[in-house]
Amino acid sequence: MKLKFHRKRITGILTVLPSREVTFEEEMENYNFSVSKSMKLKMAMGYNKHRIVEEGVCVSDLCVHGLNFLFKNRMLRKENIDALLLVTQSPDHFMPATSNIIQGKLGLGTDVFCMDINQGCCGFIVGLMEAFMLLEQESIHKVVLLNADVLSRKVSKRDRNSNPLTGDAATITIVERSDSNAVIHGFLKMDGTASDALMIPAGGFRLPASEETGRMTEDTAGNFRSLDNLVMKGDEVFNFVQREVPPMIEELLQEAGCPREKVDWYMFHQPNRFMLHKLADKLGVPREKMPSNIVENFGNSSGATIPTNISFNIGDRLKQEQYMFCLAGFGVGLTWGALLMNIGNLDFNEIIYY
């Protein structure tokens, strides 16, 4: 689906990362793999260290911490928030919505429009699109978009397919109306026929968690996980991304009449370095324009990786300057989407720790 948005802008990005950092070497002995092979894997995929929450820490804890930081430092005022949009796959509870919990914990007004969206790796793109649509309402001037996940709590420590790359994070993106006439071009696609490529099989109503679903079993590659854990068909996901994402980006650029060299930054979701290098090469984009260093420093935090990428790799420069960004997310659903937009002159763009 092609989408166009008018007179919208991002005015601030804050990334909240857990203080706890775990290195690949510390966890290597959990995997059913030789040390030399693990090290080769580390090199190819860009595994190094990741940030994961302490036991019991939930999405609302990270979000409330970040929002209180913004209030305390007068970077955001409570009374100016019209909508609180949370994109997560790891809500505090099945019900109520975690955005409502966050609203309550912060003491926000009852006029705040709260909504949870279940999206993962494409969650920043879907969240921004939803924020732009909310801003079409006369009474909504400022949307707080929260992308947060604590999926390390659902990944088996003995699963070398998923554990070394998983990270936890929350990002807060402020979205508002703009006076600029610049059009934001977007693209979004979904394919539910492959919905089992990335999933947590048990724990919902289809297969409630039980002693049976919690039992660890070994897969053909030597990974141990239970039905309560996240499972990823890595090969299928890789092939889907390589097949679908480049033509989507080509079409997006063509639709916008924007030559690829006019894009300053290709800020893509961060599954692993190998996948991003292949995407950059396929698109004919210099690898330095498509940073791939989030997994090696923090881990893959689903919908939070794109704003984390922007905070980590551009930081304060985005407070004084403006660049043309191509943002792209792809993963669970399956869902893939992209946005082409100017981002700059932000009120804030930084990383804090919980």
Added chain:
Amino acid sequence: MREKIVSILRELRPEFDFNEPLDFIEEGMLDSFDVINLVTALDSEFGISIDGTDVLPDNFSSVGNIEALLRKNGVKA
């Protein structure tokens, strides 16, 4: 080209003889992570970037298939 490919494979999995006419994937000589390391090594050795859509098990199941893949990606025999 063949010698270089076999040398890279031997470095990756020294316990196997890649001159044997076996299906490297079916025989368990290469798994998906080996394939990623192999692609990275081939890219570096031959100065190319193998297309991401070609990173499929069948393309790495024999030295002949790897040779064909490299030729497709611009490597001259």
